Amino acid sequence: MVLKRGRIATATQGGKGKRVDAVNTASQLREPRTERGRRTQRAVLDAAAAEFGEKGFHESSIVSITIRAGVALGSFYTYFESKEALFKALVQDMSGRVRDHVAPVLGAHAGGAIAAEGVALHAFLEFAREHKEIYRIIDEAEFVAPEDWRAHYLNTAARILERLQAAHAKGELGVEPCEAHAWAIMGMNVFLGLRFGVMDTGADLGEVARAANDLLQDGLGLSGSD
Amino acid sequence: MVLKRGRIATATQGGKGKRVDAVNTASQLREPRTERGRRTQRAVLDAAAAEFGEKGFHESSIVSITIRAGVALGSFYTYFESKEALFKALVQDMSGRVRDHVAPVLGAHAGGAIAAEGVALHAFLEFAREHKEIYRIIDEAEFVAPEDWRAHYLNTAARILERLQAAHAKGELGVEPCEAHAWAIMGMNVFLGLRFGVMDTGADLGEVARAANDLLQDGLGLSGSD
Amino acid sequence: MVLKRGRIATATQGGKGKRVDAVNTASQLREPRTERGRRTQRAVLDAAAAEFGEKGFHESSIVSITIRAGVALGSFYTYFESKEALFKALVQDMSGRVRDHVAPVLGAHAGGAIAAEGVALHAFLEFAREHKEIYRIIDEAEFVAPEDWRAHYLNTAARILERLQAAHAKGELGVEPCEAHAWAIMGMNVFLGLRFGVMDTGADLGEVARAANDLLQDGLGLSGSD
Amino acid sequence: MVLKRGRIATATQGGKGKRVDAVNTASQLREPRTERGRRTQRAVLDAAAAEFGEKGFHESSIVSITIRAGVALGSFYTYFESKEALFKALVQDMSGRVRDHVAPVLGAHAGGAIAAEGVALHAFLEFAREHKEIYRIIDEAEFVAPEDWRAHYLNTAARILERLQAAHAKGELGVEPCEAHAWAIMGMNVFLGLRFGVMDTGADLGEVARAANDLLQDGLGLSGSD
DNA sequence: CATGAATGAGAGTTCATTCAT
DNA sequence: TATGAATGAACTCTCATTCAT
Numbered sequence: 001m002v003l004k005r006g007r008i009a010t011a012t013q014g015g016k017g018k019r020v021d022a023v024n025t026a027s028q029l030r031e032p033r034t035e036r037g038r039r040t041q042r043a044v045l046d047a048a049a050a051e052f053g054e055k056g057f058h059e060s061s062i063v064s065i066t067i068r069a070g071v072a073l074g075s076f077y078t079y080f081e082s083k084e085a086l087f088k089a090l091v092q093d094m095s096g097r098v099r100d101h102v103a104p105v106l107g108a109h110a111g112g113a114i115a116a117e118g119v120a121l122h123a124f125l126e127f128a129r130e131h132k133e134i135y136r137i138i139d140e141a142e143f144v145a146p147e148d149w150r151a152h153y154l155n156t157a158a159r160i161l162e163r164l165q166a167a168h169a170k171g172e173l174g175v176e177p178c179e180a181h182a183w184a185i186m187g188m189n190v191f192l193g194l195r196f197g198v199m200d201t202g203a204d205l206g207e208v209a210r211a212a213n214d215l216l217q218d219g220l221g222l223s224g225s226d
Numbered sequence: 227m228v229l230k231r232g233r234i235a236t237a238t239q240g241g242k243g244k245r246v247d248a249v250n251t252a253s254q255l256r257e258p259r260t261e262r263g264r265r266t267q268r269a270v271l272d273a274a275a276a277e278f279g280e281k282g283f284h285e286s287s288i289v290s291i292t293i294r295a296g297v298a299l300g301s302f303y304t305y306f307e308s309k310e311a312l313f314k315a316l317v318q319d320m321s322g323r324v325r326d327h328v329a330p331v332l333g334a335h336a337g338g339a340i341a342a343e344g345v346a347l348h349a350f351l352e353f354a355r356e357h358k359e360i361y362r363i364i365d366e367a368e369f370v371a372p373e374d375w376r377a378h379y380l381n382t383a384a385r386i387l388e389r390l391q392a393a394h395a396k397g398e399l400g401v402e403p404c405e406a407h408a409w410a411i412m413g414m415n416v417f418l419g420l421r422f423g424v425m426d427t428g429a430d431l432g433e434v435a436r437a438a439n440d441l442l443q444d445g446l447g448l449s450g451s452d
Numbered sequence: 453m454v455l456k457r458g459r460i461a462t463a464t465q466g467g468k469g470k471r472v473d474a475v476n477t478a479s480q481l482r483e484p485r486t487e488r489g490r491r492t493q494r495a496v497l498d499a500a501a502a503e504f505g506e507k508g509f510h511e512s513s514i515v516s517i518t519i520r521a522g523v524a525l526g527s528f529y530t531y532f533e534s535k536e537a538l539f540k541a542l543v544q545d546m547s548g549r550v551r552d553h554v555a556p557v558l559g560a561h562a563g564g565a566i567a568a569e570g571v572a573l574h575a576f577l578e579f580a581r582e583h584k585e586i587y588r589i590i591d592e593a594e595f596v597a598p599e600d601w602r603a604h605y606l607n608t609a610a611r612i613l614e615r616l617q618a619a620h621a622k623g624e625l626g627v628e629p630c631e632a633h634a635w636a637i638m639g640m641n642v643f644l645g646l647r648f649g650v651m652d653t654g655a656d657l658g659e660v661a662r663a664a665n666d667l668l669q670d671g672l673g674l675s676g677s678d
Numbered sequence: 679m680v681l682k683r684g685r686i687a688t689a690t691q692g693g694k695g696k697r698v699d700a701v702n703t704a705s706q707l708r709e710p711r712t713e714r715g716r717r718t719q720r721a722v723l724d725a726a727a728a729e730f731g732e733k734g735f736h737e738s739s740i741v742s743i744t745i746r747a748g749v750a751l752g753s754f755y756t757y758f759e760s761k762e763a764l765f766k767a768l769v770q771d772m773s774g775r776v777r778d779h780v781a782p783v784l785g786a787h788a789g790g791a792i793a794a795e796g797v798a799l800h801a802f803l804e805f806a807r808e809h810k811e812i813y814r815i816i817d818e819a820e821f822v823a824p825e826d827w828r829a830h831y832l833n834t835a836a837r838i839l840e841r842l843q844a845a846h847a848k849g850e851l852g853v854e855p856c857e858a859h860a861w862a863i864m865g866m867n868v869f870l871g872l873r874f875g876v877m878d879t880g881a882d883l884g885e886v887a888r889a890a891n892d893l894l895q896d897g898l899g900l901s902g903s904d
Numbered sequence: 905c906a907t908g909a910a911t912g913a914g915a916g917t918t919c920a921t922t923c924a925t
Numbered sequence: 926t927a928t929g930a931a932t933g934a935a936c937t938c939t940c941a942t943t944c945a946t
């Protein structure tokens with residue numbers, strides 16, 4: 001996994017709403033002071049993302065990560081407070097990257113609000129299939145960095161809810177949106193990502209996204225039902 | 227967590243479909259030959275469920291589990307091959323218990339198929355709120371016992387799909403059901419369980435279930451929409 | 453390995469010379485008082501000989517031995533004081549069996565004293581090839597039951613020396629025999645037993661014995677040499 | 679026991695014949711990269727040789743070895759893969775040291791081939807008396823590192839046979855030498871080493887060597903006998 | 905900054921032995 | 926006498942973290 005830009009530790013950005021700040025946003029990292037240092041830190045971060053993604057947090061070891069990164073064991077502690085701090089930093093970064101991957105598609109979408117969610121799902125599924133290790137890292141955060149994990153999902157749900165509310169304000173929704181809807185949609189997305197992205201059945205992601213979109217749009221019941 | 231009955235190692239049962247057998251179902255345990263032994267094994271299982279639920283797999287230790295169970299360290303290995311084997315046994319057991327908790331509600335339900343899913347969700351949410359540690363154990367299995375974790379979710383999705391197909395055969399559905407629908411529903415349920423069961427916002431579970439049910443039934447779009 | 457008769461604990465017998473008594477000859481065993489008990493003890497001894505022979509003392513375990521013997525774990529301590537005591541008992545028994553296998557051939561031999569040693573070696577080689585586990589048990593005694601191991605070799609050497617002295621008295625030897633000769637002969641025998649009995653190259657044991665016998669008789673040098 | 683030079687992992691060296699390579703010669707050790715590391719590894723090796731020599735493999739413990747070496751427990755695993763690997767490394771080293779102690783005497787010897795073996799035996803007996811723990815370690819390898827043990831004795835026998843064959847080619851021998859002769863000689867040496875070196879009766883090693891040499895030269899029979 | 909040796913708390917696991925049934 | 930559950934000391938090995946060079 002390659003971390004583009006200096007994204008680390010900038011996972012959350014200002015927003016109007018009830019966003020939860022990622023915990024200790026900056027303190028996880030010890031900022032390098034030279035260009036050489038920056039490269040070392042980057043190498044460790046990339047190696048760690050790969051290692052954690054493959055083996056999980058507990059099976060990964062600092063020695064192994066530094067070997068992978070091609071730096072000395074001791075250098076690790078020049079840039080990270082601890083194994084946990086490294087993991088947290090990664091979770092926050094990954095969280096931001098997922099969001100950044102999906103956001104543009106949402107912005108660009110011309111159709112209705114729900115169709116936008118379908119397009120976003122499609123983008124998300126592709127991302128999951130492409131970056132399985134990110135999925136794994138965020139998932140494992142439930143046990144290793146629970147607060148960051150919560151922050152990630154609370155923020156994601158909050159963003160979904162904001163969009164639903166905006167759509168509702170524009171009269172595009174049949175129901176008054178609530179938190180449960182946001183979590184339901186998020187859960188759908190996550191599990192479809194697991195099944196068709198990470199497990200990768202080879203299924204056509206477009207069809208998966210369409211099925212989910214139809215469900216969101218009209219439900220599974222007979223039309224005009226109740 | 228109290229394991230009622232001799233449930234352990236009976237996590238899967240016969241079904242028509244493409245069920246995935248839990249891995250090494252029986253071989254994880256060394257069956258006690260006396261009543262006294264049975265009590266000891268039970269004590270360890272209960273202690274382990276509690277410990278794993280609270281602290282997670284890696285923070286839990288065998289010493290601590292046996293102390294909690296009130297037995298000697300060595301006794302652990304009389305009944306379990308390893309820490310991992312114990313965990314697997316628990317995952318299989320928990321998986322069965324979740325299913326067994328929801329199944330009766332589904333069987334008893336009189337209304338339509340989708341409404342049945344809503345009722346099942348309600349039961350599930352209550353269960354999650356009541357047994358937070360089960361949730362945690364199954365979730366952590368993604369990293370500790372991946373095969374059992376897969377088996378759990380593949381089986382659950384398969385059961386949902388079967389129900390949808392049966393409903394479709396009876397003409398109760400507006401669309402032809404597919405695997406994506408099953409995983410979407412499962413994802414919804416799991417995340418609603420997380421948010422309103424485990425995180426426990428204090429929200430009325432009935433309302434949550436109703437919102438989800440409406441979504442499933444009619445979607446979020448304007449009726450006759452698109 | 454089948455222990456014939458009640459040989460256990462009768463490994464050494466009266467002799468004129470400087471024989472070393474096996475240590476704690478009797479105390480290793482707890483004598484059974486019933487026929488049933490005798491059978492149980494025998495079963496354990498046989499199982500132990502096989503297990504120790506195959507896996508060595510430290511890799512062998514009491515549980516495994518009792519399983520092999522078809523008796524309960526607890527029964528072991530009815531007949532043996534400890535794992536070590538069992539091993540000692542076996543060493544003493546095996547020591548006696550080796551001697552008992554070779555003795556008759558020596559007694560029956562008609563030719564000269566040195567030829568008798570050759571015949572004895574042949575018998576010994578056959579025995580080693582046939583009972584590899586006995587070899588192993590006696591060898592391992594060097595580390596597990598050093599006193600019994602010493603006793604075995606001191607006695608064996610003493611017997612060889614006695615025979616040499618008798619031969620010398622009869623004028624059959626070219627040199628005055630000493631302890632070094634006895635140990636040299638014993639070492640030859642043991643290593644030939646290792647190479648051609650236990651490692652079992654498939655070589656003709658008769659030829660091996662003949663080569664050794666010639667060496668003993670005339671040495672390797674040119675005849676009439678010095 | 680002090681390991682002089684960097685002998686470890688150089689147990690076998692080129693030779694014409696059918697030498698058996700020591701098993702995994704190098705892979706047992708994790709080579710230190712600094713001088714400090716080299717000292718630590720050496721300290722552990724010396725402590726281990728002493729400990730294994732005194733108490734045997736199974737009674738020795740890593741903790742105890744590291745305490746003896748004056749290093750932390752963890753340091754052990756910086757340089758050795760496991761207790762077994764350490765033992766193997768030692769066996770290979772000891773095997774080489776025995777050979778290196780005897781070789782020069784053989785090379786320097788002016789007289790006949792058999793007399794050379796006598797001189798070699800003398801050197802060997804002195805070595806055994808001086809380094810009892812080496813004896814013990816090689817012996818115990820039969821059970822702890824059987825492949826290395828075999829390699830040691832097969833190589834030693836091969837070297838003896840080569841010498842006998844060279845002597846035979848020069849017309850110094852009365853018989854055609856064969857493997858049995860080599861193993862017979864080796865067995866003699868080993869057992870004389872045990873009796874007069876390790877058990878240390880206080881006997882004059884020169885006399886022992888002379889007795890053995892006479893046996894080898896002319897045998898025990900009456901001259902012109904058979 | 906970089907390096908890698910050193911540290912030691914802590915974990916899982918084994919198994920001889922005891923003892924209640 | 927037979928059974929097998931229970932016990933816990935002891936052991937090997939791991940790895941995050943520190944620190945001297």
